[in-house]
Amino acid sequence: xxxxxxxxxxxxxxxxxxxxxxxxxxxxxxxxxxxxxxxxxxxxxxxxxxxxxxxxxxxxxxxxxxxxxxxxxxxxxxxxxxxxxxxxxxxxxxxxxxxxxxxxxxxxxxxxxxxxxxxxxxxxxxxxxxxxxxxxxxxxxxxxxxxxxxxxxxxxxxxxxxxxxxxxxxxxxxxxxxxxxxxxxxxxxxxxxxxxxxxxxxxxxxxxxxxxxxxxxxxxxxxxxxxxxxxxxxxxxxxxxxxxxxxxxxxxxxxxxxxxxxxxxxxxxxxxxxxxxxxxxxxxxxxxxxxxxxxxxxxxxxxxxxxxxxxxxxxxxxxxxxxxxxxxxxxxxxxxxxxxxxxxxxxxxxxxxxxxxxxxxxxxxxxxxxxxxxxxxxxxxxxxxxxxxxxxxxxxxxxxxxxxxxxxxxxxxxxxxxxxxxxxxxxxxxxxxxxxxxxxxxxxxxxxxxxxxxxxxxxxxxxxxxxxxxxxxxxxxxxxxxxxxxxxxxxxxxxxxxxxxxxxxxxxxxxxxxxxxxxxxxxxxxxxxxxxxxxxxxxxxxxxxxxxxxxxxxxxxxxxxxxxxxxxxxxxxxxxxxxxxxxxxxxxxxxxxxxxxxxxxxxxxxxxxxxxxxxxxxxxxxxxxxxxxxxxxxxxxxxxxxxxxxxxxxxxxxxxxxxxxxxxxxxxxxxxxxxxxxxxxxxxxxxxxxxxxxxxxxxxxxxxxxxxxxxxxxxxxxxxxxxxxxxxxxxxxxxx
Numbered sequence: 182x183x184x185x186x187x188x189x190x191x192x193x194x195x196x197x198x199x200x201x202x203x204x205x206x207x208x209x210x211x212x213x214x215x216x217x218x219x220x221x222x223x224x225x226x227x228x229x230x231x232x233x234x235x236x237x238x239x240x241x242x243x244x245x246x247x248x249x250x251x252x253x254x255x256x257x258x259x260x261x262x263x264x265x266x267x268x269x270x271x272x273x274x275x276x277x278x279x280x281x282x283x284x285x286x287x288x289x290x291x292x293x294x295x296x297x298x299x300x301x302x303x304x305x306x307x308x309x310x311x312x313x314x315x316x317x318x319x320x321x322x323x324x325x326x327x328x329x330x331x332x333x334x335x336x337x338x339x340x341x342x343x344x345x346x347x348x349x350x351x352x353x354x355x356x357x358x359x360x361x362x363x364x365x366x367x368x369x370x371x372x373x374x375x376x377x378x379x380x381x382x383x384x385x386x387x388x389x390x391x392x393x394x395x396x397x398x399x400x401x402x403x404x405x406x407x408x409x410x411x412x413x414x415x416x417x418x419x420x421x422x423x424x425x426x427x428x429x430x431x432x433x434x435x436x437x438x439x440x441x442x443x444x445x446x447x448x449x450x451x452x453x454x455x456x457x458x459x460x461x462x463x464x465x466x467x468x469x470x471x472x473x474x475x476x477x478x479x480x481x482x483x484x485x486x487x488x489x490x491x492x493x494x495x496x497x498x499x500x501x502x503x504x505x506x507x508x509x510x511x512x513x514x515x516x517x518x519x520x521x522x523x524x525x526x527x528x529x530x531x532x533x534x535x536x537x538x539x540x541x542x543x544x545x546x547x548x549x550x551x552x553x554x555x556x557x558x559x560x561x562x563x564x565x566x567x568x569x570x571x572x573x574x575x576x577x578x579x580x581x582x583x584x585x586x587x588x589x590x591x592x593x594x595x596x597x598x599x600x601x602x603x604x605x606x607x608x609x610x611x612x613x614x615x616x617x618x619x620x621x622x623x624x625x626x627x628x629x630x631x632x633x634x635x636x637x638x639x640x641x642x643x644x645x646x647x648x649x650x651x652x653x654x655x656x657x658x659x660x661x662x663x664x665x666x667x668x669x670x671x672x673x674x675x676x677x678x679x680x681x682x683x684x685x686x687x688x689x690x691x692x693x694x695x696x697x698x699x700x701x702x703x704x705x706x707x708x709x710x711x712x713x714x715x716x717x718x719x720x721x722x723x724x725x726x727x728x729x730x731x732x733x734x735x736x737x738x739x740x741x742x743x744x745x746x747x748x749x750x751x752x753x754x755x756x757x758x759x760x761x762x763x764x765x766x767x768x769x770x771x772x773x774x775x776x777x778x779x780x781x782x783x784x785x786x787x788x789x790x791x792x793x794x795x796x797x798x799x800x801x802x803x804x805x806x807x808x809x810x811x812x813x814x815x816x817x818x819x820x821x822x823x824x825x826x827x828x829x830x831x832x833x834x835x836x837x838x839x840x841x842x843x844x845x846x847x848x849x850x851x852x853x854x855x856x857x858x859x860x861x862x863x864x865x866x867x868x869x870x871x872x873x874x875x876x877x878x879x880x881x882x883x884x885x886x887x888x889x890x891x892x893x894x895x896x897x898x899x900x901x902x903x904x905x906x907x908x909x910x911x912x913x914x915x916x917x
Contacts, residue, residue: 255284255832256786257736257777262333263351263371265634265646266360266558266573272727273636275646275679275691277354277740277772285786286344288832288842288870290388290883290910292396292417294342294350294372299846300828301352302772302788303367305821306895316342320367321354321744322768322794322819323719327364327704330371331452331494331514334556335361335579338518339548340490343454345398345415346434348373354772355721355744356697358675359650362577362630365697366719367744367768374450377402377409377438383917390910393427394419407440415454421461422906424479425486425603428458444502452494459486463893463902465527465539465598469807469859471893472598476903480525480541480596482606487523487545492516506563511555518550527899530806531595538595539899543606547614549584550705569638573648579628583705587620618662624705626656634677646679646693656702667707671700671716689727696720699746710760711750717762719746735777735785744768751814752801765798766819782834784842789827794819806898807858817857821895825849832870843869843887853896861901864892879914 264274271278279301281291291297295306295316305319318325327337344350353360354368361369381403388396399414415432436450464472465480498512528540558575596602634648652675657668679693697719701711725740749764775787799814826849832842846866853859867888872881889907896902 254734254778255288255784256282256830257734258282258349261351261353262373263330263353263360263369265636266333266575267560267571269636271736272683272689272729273644273681275681275693275725276357276695276723277725277738277742279352279354279774279788281350281352283348284784285830286347286349287881289830289844289868290870290881290912292344294344294347294370297344297347297350298352298370300786300788300830301350302774302790302827303354303770303792304352305823305826305848305851316340318370319819319821320352320370321742321770322766322792322822323367323744323746325364325367325370328361328367328369330361330369332374332496332498332512333371334496334512334514334554335552336372336494336514336516337552338492338494338516338550339520340454340492340518341456342372343415343417343430343432345432346375346413346452348375354740355693355723355742356695356719357677358652358673358697359632359634359648359677359695362628362650362652362675363654363673363698363700363703363716366699366746374434374436374452375400375411375413376436376448376450377404377411379404379409379438384914385916386912386914388910388912390419391908392420392422394910409438409440411436422477422908423461423463423903424477425481425483426459426461426479428456430454430456446500448496448498448500450496452492454490454492456488456490458488460488460522460524461902462525462527462900463896464900465530466806466853466859466896466899466901467530467537467598468532470862471896471901471903474599476891476906478601479603480527480539480601481603482525482543483603485523485543485606487521489519489521491519493518507559507561509557509559511557514552514554514556516550516552518548520548522546525593530598535599537598539598540595541593543590543593544587544619545614546587547585549582551582552579553581554579565637568640571636572633573635574633575631577628577630577632579626581624581626581628581705583624583626585620585622585706586614586618588614588616589619621661622658622706623661624656624658624702624707626654626702626705629653642683644681644683646681647677649674649676651675652698654700654702656700656705656707658702658707665709667709667712669700669702669707669712671698673698673700673716687729687733691723691725691727693723693725694720695723701750710758714750714760714762717746717748717750719744721745731778735775735779738772738774740772742768742770742772744770749796749799751799754800761800763798763800764796764814766794766796768792768794768819768822770794779831783831784833785829785831786844787827787829789825791825792822793824794822803854803856805856805858806854812856814855817855818852820852820855820897821861823848823851823863838874840872840874841870843867853901854898859896859898861893861896864890864904866890866892866904877916879912879916881912881914882909883912884909 258280261278262268264278281297281300286297303321329337351371357365383401386398396417402411413434417430420427432454434452439447494516496514500510502508524544526542531538555578561572630652632650637645653672655670675696677695681691683689698716700716701714721744723742728737745767748762749766750760751764753759753761770792773789779785796814796817801814802811828846830844834840850863869884885908892904893901894904
């Protein structure tokens with residue numbers, strides 16, 4: 182029997198603090214008068230070491246290592262592969278890149294990818310099901326549902342991603358089709374998987390928490406001669422503060438590295454994840470806001486609660502170095518995804534005060550997806566005309582198959598909003614797809630692309646990044662119910678350029694311009710309305726600054742940008758069944774970030790985003806659920822995009838063994854519907870962590886929502902999903 186999905190996602194957008202003065206002060210401060218010890222200095226407490234070890238080595242370490250260059254600390258990353266096809270220092274990338282490190286993920290007990298991504302400025306996540314199942318992400322006001330990557334290769338299946346096998350998460354912001362092809366309007370999300378390191382060891386963790394939360398993970402490594410292996414395992418079984426909700430999740434991720442010779446290696450990895458639960462849409466909207474009911478209130482059925490997800494991904498990557506200047510990486514990935522689920526959507530509200538009811542509909546759905554990608558990336562690093570130069574070029578070939586089928590039910594009873602009585606479903610909708618289907622369509626798509634990108638060092642202070650990509654994207658859709666079969670063939674050039682000025686090793690300023698495109702079949706679905714439309718076009722203008730202060734221990738970033746879609750799809754005023762490319766949408770914004778060590782033993786991560794995301798031109802209209810009036814989308818704010826959002830998280834080691842920390846997550850109010858009549862209220866949520874470290878074990882306690890604030894993480898026109906109330910989890914890590 183399938184168990185219910187846990188919607189206890191702990192998305193925590195952090196609190197906004199006016200930081201302009203702080204940024205100015207940090208930049209002006211530069212190097213402090215007192216030189217702090219480098220991270221390798223044992224006076225700088227490290228939780229995995231014994232006091233005795235520190236006492237024995239402190240004088241030697243101070244003398245020998247204190248003057249060395251600072252090493253990356255727990256919350257601050259130094260490099261990324263997401264901003265280009267090669268590993269590159271963040272300060273050299275003329276674009277905003279956020280990196281959520283494994284230490285920050287661990288500190289927050291961020292078990293889902295969406296939990297980890299709360300730390301990324303300008304990113305919001307919708308829970309439950311909106312237009313797409315699984316993780317639903319918005320970046321800088323634009324949907325990024327198809328912009329998920331794993332180790333730089335597309336991995337866009339519909340499921341709830343777990344962090345049990347993830348080393349870190351990287352987010353490149355702004356239009357980026359030069360690197361990733363179709364989509365990538367607001368940016369892309371790249372998961373970097375744990376890989377064999379050539380060491381031998383094992384780490385196990387067990388977590389128990391509120392609402393009968395139980396989770397076990399294992400991370401084991403071994404090496405023999407030229408072969409190294411790593412195995413990550415997950416089992417999770419948990420309830421929820423929401424009634425009739427529980428989840429089971431199983432994950433397995435083995436990986437292998439074969440060193441063929443000094444210049445050649447091969448990486449092989451598998452990912453299997455399965456999940457059983459239930460879809461939960463939360464509480465209904467009432468008079469333009471979430472209904473004032475207890476947050477555990479459930480509006481579904483006692484039976485027909487189905488969510489069954491199966492994910493399988495296999496990857497083979499071959500790395501070869503021709504010489505010290507020239508290298509190639511070829512990656513082949515195959516993915517297979519299936520997701521069966523029963524929905525209980527909210528419909529119209531009958532407003533009679535305390536006796537108000539909401540209509541419900543029910544449907545059984547299946548998403549099936551099979552993908553194969555081959556990506557080849559060449560990197561050539563050799564001075565050109567006496568200046569350092571990195572040339573990157575390559576190709577991508579992709580074959581994608583997507584099937585969607587559904588069965589619908591009529592006669593689903595309405596339910597009281599303020600006094601719901603949960604019963605079995607009256608429709609008898611079976612949990613299989615026999616009988617008459619409402620939808621049954623199949624889409625196949627092919628991608629053929631090539632790119633070239635060059636980073637040229639004009640002088641030691643000035644660097645130029647420029648390149649372009651050509652995509653050919655073809656899609657064919659077969660409808661097995663009707664005869665409405667469609668096909669599209671689109672080709673597109675995607676240029677990108679950026680200029681970086683680095684007056685010294687601590688400062689970096691940049692300007693960048695990037696483009697992206699959204700074909701009609703971007704999400705592997707074509708309709709009569711868009712079948713004849715060429716791609717939408719997007720462009721991103723950005724200026725920014727990146728600083729290293731306090732001897733490089735603390736990184737400070739700021740960016741000002743405009744992201745605009747210049748030919749958005751909108752309703753044809755002469756035929757409402759068709760769309761035309763006459764709309765416009767833009768986001769003007771500012772981002773600030775801070776990550777690193779403020780003082781020895783004090784790690785901090787802080788982000789803030791201001792987003793003004795508007796539909797500036799549209800002929801599409803909709804009837805407001807509050808006013809009952811027909812309104813145009815033009816002039817409306819984008820949905821689920823707060824104007825202000827941010828996060829503050831910090832951790833302090835009182836002693837080598839004891840660590841305390843916590844943070845605040847904030848989001849201002851935002852609209853849940855397209856005509857801006859339904860609102861999700863602003864919230865601030867406070868979390869805390871206490872940890873005790875020893876050489877072979879750690880004990881960590883996380884407390885979520887200390888003030889027990891009632892808040893809503895996300896929503897849509899008819900429903901809102903409450904956030905987790907006051908709760909706690911205790912994790913024991915054992916390592917050898």
